[in-house]
Amino acid sequence: MIHTAPSIEAIRAQFPSLASGFAFLENAGGSQVPGVVIDEISRFYREDYAQKGASYGASQRCGEIVEKCKLFMARIFGGESTGEVVVGQSATALFNMLAGAYRQNLKAGDEIVVSVSNHESHIGCWERLSEVGVVIRWWGVDAKTGLSSLDDLASLVNERTKLICFTQTCNLVGDIVDAKAVVKIAESVGAVTVLDSVAAASHQALSVEDWGVDFCCFSAYKVYGPHMGALWGKSERWAELNGPNHKQLPKKGAMNFELGCLSYEGMAGFLALGSYYGFLTGTEVGFGEVASREVITGAYGLMGKMEKELSFTMLGWLNSREDLRVLGVTQPGIDRHPTFSFVHDRLGSDKIEQRVNEHSIGIKYGHMYAWRVCEAVGIPVDTGVVRVSAVHYNTVEEIQRACGVLESVLNS
Numbered sequence: 001m002i003h004t005a006p007s008i009e010a011i012r013a014q015f016p017s018l019a020s021g022f023a024f025l026e027n028a029g030g031s032q033v034p035g036v037v038i039d040e041i042s043r044f045y046r047e048d049y050a051q052k053g054a055s056y057g058a059s060q061r062c063g064e065i066v067e068k069c070k071l072f073m074a075r076i077f078g079g080e081s082t083g084e085v086v087v088g089q090s091a092t093a094l095f096n097m098l099a100g101a102y103r104q105n106l107k108a109g110d111e112i113v114v115s116v117s118n119h120e121s122h123i124g125c126w127e128r129l130s131e132v133g134v135v136i137r138w139w140g141v142d143a144k145t146g147l148s149s150l151d152d153l154a155s156l157v158n159e160r161t162k163l164i165c166f167t168q169t170c171n172l173v174g175d176i177v178d179a180k181a182v183v184k185i186a187e188s189v190g191a192v193t194v195l196d197s198v199a200a201a202s203h204q205a206l207s208v209e210d211w212g213v214d215f216c217c218f219s220a221y222k223v224y225g226p227h228m229g230a231l232w233g234k235s236e237r238w239a240e241l242n243g244p245n246h247k248q249l250p251k252k253g254a255m256n257f258e259l260g261c262l263s264y265e266g267m268a269g270f271l272a273l274g275s276y277y278g279f280l281t282g283t284e285v286g287f288g289e290v291a292s293r294e295v296i297t298g299a300y301g302l303m304g305k306m307e308k309e310l311s312f313t314m315l316g317w318l319n320s321r322e323d324l325r326v327l328g329v330t331q332p333g334i335d336r337h338p339t340f341s342f343v344h345d346r347l348g349s350d351k352i353e354q355r356v357n358e359h360s361i362g363i364k365y366g367h368m369y370a371w372r373v374c375e376a377v378g379i380p381v382d383t384g385v386v387r388v389s390a391v392h393y394n395t396v397e398e399i400q401r402a403c404g405v406l407e408s409v410l411n412s
């Protein structure tokens with residue numbers, strides 16, 4: 001049977017918070033959550049809320065949910081057969097832990113490449129390795145657009161390069177870095193790759209096994225789930241690292257990076273997200289079932305298609321204004337994610353944000369912790385950019401409404 005994609009109205013009806021009519025256009029900060037996730041968190045608290053590891057029913061059920069959630073996450077990464085997922089409080093916490101482990105394995109004179117387009121969560125923790133003599137090589141961005149170039153990366157690596165810590169999508173620029181091409185460059189010198197897919201994972205299917213990256217991270221709260229982070233790593237890479245977990249656990253391996261009890265309620269909710277992905281693809285994903293990779297890629301395929309129209313509408317307006325400077329790709333039709341950052345030649349980003357948000361619209365101004373990108377492209381870090389960021393559940397009408405309000409604010 002040929003599946004017809006659900007209408008935008010049916011999709012929006014899955015998200016209780018969207019019913020208010022408020023236009024959520026700050027999705028790069030965090031996405032909204034479908035009802036199935038909300039309901040499952042509440043059900044879990046009522047029926048399965050326990051510590052795992054004991055033989056009584058709730059404890060067993062809780063343990064199963066945690067394992068299934070990790071399997072679902074591994075499928076989202078596209079890394080089920082070669083790696084393991086570590087769940088933590090946030091991407092920031094997980095990157096810090098990973099950098100702490102590499103601190104023990106690296107020596108003075110080793111080099112690591114860190115992309116300027118990273119969120120600070122994937123910079124500061126690596127930059128601090130310079131305290132033990134590790135040399136940081138900065139993969140810069142184009143001073144006009146904020147885009148990263150693979151040629152620039154290729155010129156930075158050599159036989160001393162041990163790690164390349166990069167982002168797939170800058171949370172200000174909305175670009176899409178070719179992770180596979182980065183891995184090729186890394187492999188030419190035997191470097192390990194650590195990929196931040198936090199800003200990409202709201203929009204596109206991740207494919208760590210196809211790309212060949214060693215580590216990859218997303219934040220569940222930007223992927224329609226609760227506040228948590230997930231870090232996938234190749235099993236052989238985890239095995240090389242000492243984690244900070246309890247002494248009684250095996251010294252090396254992924255288990256050493258999952259500290260104490262996790263948010264089991266959050267993991268129950270996240271597992272239920274699979275049935276929303278099933279809804280998008282016309283596939284029934286039942287209670288407690290782990291959505292297949294096919295369902296996940298199908299759901300992302302639909303999201304990507306829907307987002308293209310939003311980008312087209314937004315770029316149409318942005319390109320109509322000569323008084324705006326827009327970061328990233330501005331030609332319609334070229335692949336990018338619908339995260340748009342811009343500055344006005346007269347009005348401050350803070351003023352623009354405030355005046356737009358008075359109209360039942362949620363956008364944000366600032367550097368969003370990609371302050372090094374602001375610095376590199378010559379945008380004042382204190383006021384930063386105005387960011388309008390959409391995901392698949394936004395409508396063309398919402399984008400048009402935001403553009404209409406922006407137009408009157410800029411013309412005033």
Ligand SMILES: Cc1ncc(COP(=O)(O)O)c(C=O)c1O
Pocket residue numbers: 028029089090091092093118119121122167169170171196197198199219228229
């Ligand atoms: C690209 C990117 N990486 C990492 C983070 C940090 O995520 P977390 O809040 O899970 O630490 C963000 C948050 O906005 C982000 O946009």
